[in-house]
Amino acid sequence: MLEQLKNNQNKETQVDTEDSLVITNPRHQDILSGQIYKDKSTLKSVLSYYAIKNHFQYMVQKSCSKEYSIVCLDRKCKWSLRASINGTTQEFIIRKYYWIYTCSLEIRFGDQHQTTSKLIGDCIKPNFLNIKTTTTPKDIRSDLNDRYGIKMNYMKAWRSREHALKNLRGKSKEPYSLLPSYLYMLQKTSSRSILEIKTGEDNSLLFLFMVLDASLKGWPKCKPIIVVDGTFLKATYGGTLLLVHKMLEVKNLHLHFVLKTWENDKSWEWFFKKLREAYGVREGQCLISNRHESIIKETKQVYPEITHGNCMFYLLSNLKTTYKKHAKKYREPLFGATTAYTVEF
Incomplete structure (x- = not known):
């Protein structure tokens, strides 16, 4: 009897995505209840960009392989979101979403917790597509402040730059380890x-x-x-x-x-x-x-x-x-x- 109830519960929570649009873009702009995301990582990225764009901050209440729940950093604000896994897939669905935020200006325009060096690195990757272009940590700080109002110290900008370069060109150490193999094939x-x-x-x-x-x-x-x-x-x-x-x-x-x-x-x-x-x-x-x-x-x-x-x-x-x-x-x-x-x- 218990096993049957569990199976019925799984059927209720799992959503058929054949007719639904699964969000794969980590910079998707709109957040709505019932949205389906490719995986938890995509959902977290979308929420981070959304928080930066709308000038507010949130904190994580629960985060595991099956559930992701966040609330506004301001205890008085009712903004909240809860998402969970879609059955046996890797997809995450927004189950509950209260979209009105009433947080104070001090929190909304303070140091944004969501602006991690990894997130900023993904944001500034296009700046490094041309190897002739030079982008310094100082440039990153100025650019992010002008575009999103993000304030960061020099070290955070430097770590963001290193993350972007690593994603695009790999680790600096890796090409040197390939030199012997390259020379061997060249000699052949x-x-x-x-x-x-x-x-x-x-x-x-x-x-x-x-x-x-x-x-x-x-x-x-x-x-x-x-x-x-x-x-x-x-x-x-x-x-x-x-x-x-x-x-x-x-x-x-x-x-x-x-x-x-x-x-x-x-x-x-x-x-x-x-x-x-x-x-x-x-x-x-x-x-x-x-x-x-x-x-x-x-x-x-x-x-x-x-x-x-x-x-x-x-x-x-x-x-x-x-x-x-x-x-x-x-x-x-x-x-x-x-x-x-x-x-x-």
């Missing part, structure tokens, strides 16, 4: 390419050197001019990515790549030795770079027979930084001087 498909990883005692990445077979074949047809340039990696683990350019007669560029965890004498010595092993030395060869002390020092040791020149763009940048008052006047005379021929008597 291009056996003449030069690939080498150097790790520390704790198996952490120190240096990565990669030269493709196409670059090695194209080097004899290039002018014997090597340009070394680098960019700082601004992810969690930092480092420097070096690009080595070799100029063709038609001014196209061959490249090879080097990843270093820091810039010092030891790292530059390792790099230039690998560069010499891969390409050798040609008659009339020269190397162009910025004026980094370690580059100048290690070039003289590894390449004593070639000419080492300074990049005119770096020289121009240094001039503009040092003499800011007349910065716009330096470009034409500097480039004229650097491209002029020197006649030896």
